Structures are given as C-alpha cells and as structure tokens.
Amino acid sequence: MKILKGKAHERLLVRVGSRHRSYAEIKGKMNSIQAGIAGEEKVLNYIRRLELPWPVLWDVSLEVTPGQYVQLDVLILLPSGAVIYEAKNMAGRLRFEEHPKRLDKVDEHGSITDRYDCPMLQLQDEIANLQVWFHLHGIPFRADGAVIMTGSAIIEKPPANGRIFSLREIRKHLAGRGKERGMSERELWELAAYIRRHNRPYIAFPLIGRFGIPAEEVEWAPLCEPCDGRLARKSERTWYCPACNWKTADPFARTLEDWFTLRSRTLVNRQVRELFGMKSPGAASRLLQFYPLKKEGKGRATCYVWDYTMPLTRRPY
Numbered sequence: 001m002k003i004l005k006g007k008a009h010e011r012l013l014v015r016v017g018s019r020h021r022s023y024a025e026i027k028g029k030m031n032s033i034q035a036g037i038a039g040e041e042k043v044l045n046y047i048r049r050l051e052l053p054w055p056v057l058w059d060v061s062l063e064v065t066p067g068q069y070v071q072l073d074v075l076i077l078l079p080s081g082a083v084i085y086e087a088k089n090m091a092g093r094l095r096f097e098e099h100p101k102r103l104d105k106v107d108e109h110g111s112i113t114d115r116y117d118c119p120m121l122q123l124q125d126e127i128a129n130l131q132v133w134f135h136l137h138g139i140p141f142r143a144d145g146a147v148i149m150t151g152s153a154i155i156e157k158p159p160a161n162g163r164i165f166s167l168r169e170i171r172k173h174l175a176g177r178g179k180e181r182g183m184s185e186r187e188l189w190e191l192a193a194y195i196r197r198h199n200r201p202y203i204a205f206p207l208i209g210r211f212g213i214p215a216e217e218v219e220w221a222p223l224c225e226p227c228d229g230r231l232a233r234k235s236e237r238t239w240y241c242p243a244c245n246w247k248t249a250d251p252f253a254r255t256l257e258d259w260f261t262l263r264s265r266t267l268v269n270r271q272v273r274e275l276f277g278m279k280s281p282g283a284a285s286r287l288l289q290f291y292p293l294k295k296e297g298k299g300r301a302t303c304y305v306w307d308y309t310m311p312l313t314r315r316p317y
C-alpha cells in the first residue's frame, strides 16, 4: 500500500499535465507524502537494527469508530504497553508555538516561512484513539508515544511538555520502557497478529475528488510509459506511442489502476469501451475478466470494483 500512497499523486500529475491549476498543489502533497514515507523508513531501519524481542508493526490503520481511523507510522508492543513513533522528516528551523498549538518554520531572520499542524497534537490524538481502540476490543493495554524528528531540522523552540526525539534517542527510550512488566512475549505476539488482522489500509481514493478536479479535465486514455504521450492502437495486440514509438501489448493494467485510484471506485462497460476505443460490449467484458476485479450488480447495472489490497495485474491467459 505504501507504493500506492505516493504513486497515485505522481500519476495524477501526469494525467492533468503541468499547466493544470491544481498541479502545484498535487505536487506539494506528493512531496510531503514522500518525505513522510522516507521518515517512517528511517525510524523502521533504526529499530530493526536494535533487534528487539518485541513485535514492531508499521503502517497500521485501525477503524476506531465507523469511518474514523487511527493511522500509525510505527507501533511497538512492549510488555507494559504500546509505543507509537510518529516520524517527521523535516528540515530547516522549527519552532513549536503554544497558542494555538502549531509548528512554525522560520528563516535565518526569524520570519515564518511555513506553518504546520502541531505533530505533538497529532501524536496525542493517535495515542487517545489507539487507547479507545484497545478499550473497544477489550484489550487491557495502554498506549504512549513520541514524535521522532528524522530530518535535518534544527528545533529552536521545543514543545513545552511533549516528547520529541531524534532517531538515536529511541534506543534509550525503549530500553527504559522495556524493563517495565506487563504482558508476556507470547501475549504480545498474539496481540500483534490480532492488530494485523484488523489493519484496514485507509486509502483516500479516488484522488481527483480530494483536489476538486472534474473528471473532464483529466486525460484518462492509455499513456506511454517512457514519455507520457497518448498511446494509439496499432493492431489487435499492439499499442504504440506516435511521439516516441514505444510499443506495448498491455496498456490496460496501468490505465485501469489509474482509473480506480484517481477517478472512481467503479467502472462500467461503457467506460471501458471509451477508455480503449472498443466497439463491442462483449470485448470490453472479456478484457476485464483478465483482471482481479469484483463484479457488483447485474445486467446493465453491472459495475466493476477493484479491491485495493490486490495488485491490479493481468492474469495469465
């Protein structure tokens, strides 16, 4: 799912084109997601080197109340409770301000150049929500956590009473917490398996809705992989790019994936024909049989849905 997270924005940029009014906004969001992923990887890599005897989970997304999720970068289950590490991969000079709580980025003269939601508040919400989840599932376990700064940021003004660490402080934090008693190792691994079973990847797709972009402003046709030009159909089995001459037999998988991640949860036969310039409804439904899509509805109301947890690749003939 991690791949999908940053990739969908990248695909949307290609499909709206650099002149679109939302281009800069999409790109900014993509950069922050990618920085977030990089920060999470740094924390995980550091923790893996510690060779802890306890379960380490990442990218955990649990449904606390219907439709409301708690999303955790890194979650470690220690005997005395769960520890959440919220990674922040930031550079520059940072100031944690109190009223209202926020994080300001400042330049060398002290002028504010950017404002962010306070990561300490975000962490507090995550801890509270995880505790609610444990409670609702009848698990007597407490939750705690820290914000881990993984970038080169210099903190001019740290938060008044929040836990904020650099990567290297994780070892000490865990060593202290690890001595406290509570669940046995076996119980912890059972709990880890239980959490994994309840992990619901939360994906804010389709993406155009998030940016308020009407579907007509986006190119949905099959695109060339090397140059992003529009592909043309050469024969029954071959598509090619008039701009760079690239050829492919399967422009479908990627086009369908873009459709489901960017445009709509569902796809109907008519849309398949429009996407690939097909005339017959029969050919369109035969094409979809090669992809792991779920059918919903019957007859003319049939639509196809992609389960995001399965890769959208063509099945062998």
Ligand SMILES: [Zn+2]
Pocket (backbone or CB within 6 Å): 224, 225, 226, 227, 228, 229, 241, 242, 243, 244, 245, 246
């Ligand atoms: Zn091309």
